[in-house]
Every structure is written in C-alpha cells, then in structure tokens.
Amino acid sequence: MRLVEIYQCLCDETRLRLLNLLQAGPLCVCHLQEVLDMGQVAVSKHLGYLRRHGLVTATREGKWRIYRLVEPAPPELRRHLACLQDCTREIPLFCEDQRRLAARLQDCCPSGPRAGTREPSAIHFRTKPNP
Amino acid sequence: MRLVEIYQCLCDETRLRLLNLLQAGPLCVCHLQEVLDMGQVAVSKHLGYLRRHGLVTATREGKWRIYRLVEPAPPELRRHLACLQDCTREIPLFCEDQRRLAARLQDCCPSGPRAGTREPSAIHFRTKPNP
C-alpha cells in the first residue's frame, strides 16, 4: 500500500468519520449513514473509495453489507490509524459520532454496546437496522 | 489546524518529499528543486500550498527564500509528521532524497552535512546554492 494512497483516503472529512466509527468494530452501511446523517449515495461512495484503496473490506450478511477495517492492516496503515485515533479522541465531532453510534447500537442490540464486534452478523439478525 | 487540512497537505507525493527533506532542517527552494528534480513552478506551488495551510513558514534571506517546518507545530501536526517519518524511513524514494540532499549540502557547505540547521542563512551566504 502506497503512503500517498493512505493520505488520499484520509483527506476527506466524511471518510475520517467513517474510519473513526469503524475503529470500534464492523458496521453496516445504514448504521453509518444514520450516524453521519448523510445521503445513502455519499456514504456508499466513500465506503467504496476506502474499499478500492484497501483500507476496509466488505462482506454480505443477508441483505446488508458489512464494512470493517482491513485485517490484518499493513504496518503503515496501522500506524496512521493509531495516529488518527489519537487525534480524533479530542475532536468533538468524532466523539459525538461515537456517542450516536453507541446509542444506535443500544436500540439495535441491547445486550451490549458493541455486541456485534465478535459476531458482526449478530447486529443485523437480532433486530433490523431500520425497524 | 483542522485534521483534514493536514491530510490534504500530505496527500500529494511531491509534498511528502518536501516535508521529508524539511524534517532535517530549513532549506531554500533551489535546493529542494534540485533534489526533487522538478520544475521550479511545481516546487514553488507546493511550498506555497504547505505555507497557506500552516505546515511550513518562509523567510527571506537575501535573494533566497528559506522554508522550514512551522515551529512550534500544533500537536496533531507533530504526531502526523512523526508518523510520516516512521514510514518514510523505509521507503527508497525518500531515503534517496535525503542522500541527494546531504550530497548537495556537502558541495554547498563542506563544514558539515547540516551546517545550516542552526544558522539557516549560513547555507546561502557561504556559497551560492547554484554556483
């Protein structure tokens, strides 16, 4: 993975917000869309961009498509995601996003704030993302 | 300084090379231009971009314009520059740039490879950048 490519992925605020949310675990598009409060096309396109450049991967789970950070991440990417996380920790917008996500997942899977982390599909089969 | 702004500055290879070289100390445009082996306009524009976004500062020294990393750098920037340096250490292109710069400075100020670090103007008054 080329270094510039990483920065190109990081140089858009929407993509930073997406990565910030994905740091905590896999998510489907509709959750991301809700938390960011953006149009479906925009979110989908940015996720596609991240996927084409190898920062995230996508799998199907029933009707949903689950995105997660690439695993294992190449070392340059790991470093940069860690650096990003250090910074976003102190930035209100990103903290709010995380809070909104936590709340959204509470609604969805009350058994735990990140119950889906180990079994991502569980998020979507317990309750529908948009009931 | 906004986070996205940092990434926007870092998402171009030429700018990464410039920052890599400036990590070691202040430099004039002509040295950078020589090491990168690029046109004057391109180098000047990229430096201008970095300056407008607050990553570097510029001062006049006689006929030359000396660029250096902003001092003191805001914390997010410090972190990212450190991260960048960690990565570039292992990338041939950036290492070659550093070697070429060292060689160029040898020609220019034989008293030491980074003689200009403490007294940047000395680089340019001992010998002309392009004799």
Add this chain to the structure above:
DNA sequence: ACCTCATATTCTCTTAACGGAATATGAATG
C-alpha cells in the same frame, strides 16, 4: 414470480488540483 429493502452504479454538474509556459516581483549587484 413479484416486491421490498439495502446498497451500488451511472450520469451530470461543479469545483479543486496539478503541471507547464509565460510573466511578474523583489533583492542584490554592477
């Protein structure tokens, strides 16, 4: 088989980035 839901792709428009050629600026020097 049809329908719906979640998501992706295409199209179009606007805007920004990049490179190079030509030109402008401003300091130093004869």
Add this chain to the structure above:
DNA sequence: CATTCATATTCCGTTAAGAGAATATGAGGT
C-alpha cells in the same frame, strides 16, 4: 538604474473529486 537571480503568480488545459438524482443489482420475504 539596469540587469540578474531566486522565487511567486497567472493563465491554460487536463484530470480527479464530490454531491445529488435517477437507476440498477441482488438478497429475502410473500
């Protein structure tokens, strides 16, 4: 004060990014 040197700015053409509307795809449910 005219010239030279180092650098910046402007202009132009090309290319890529981003947003939104409309449409396509593909899996599940009826």
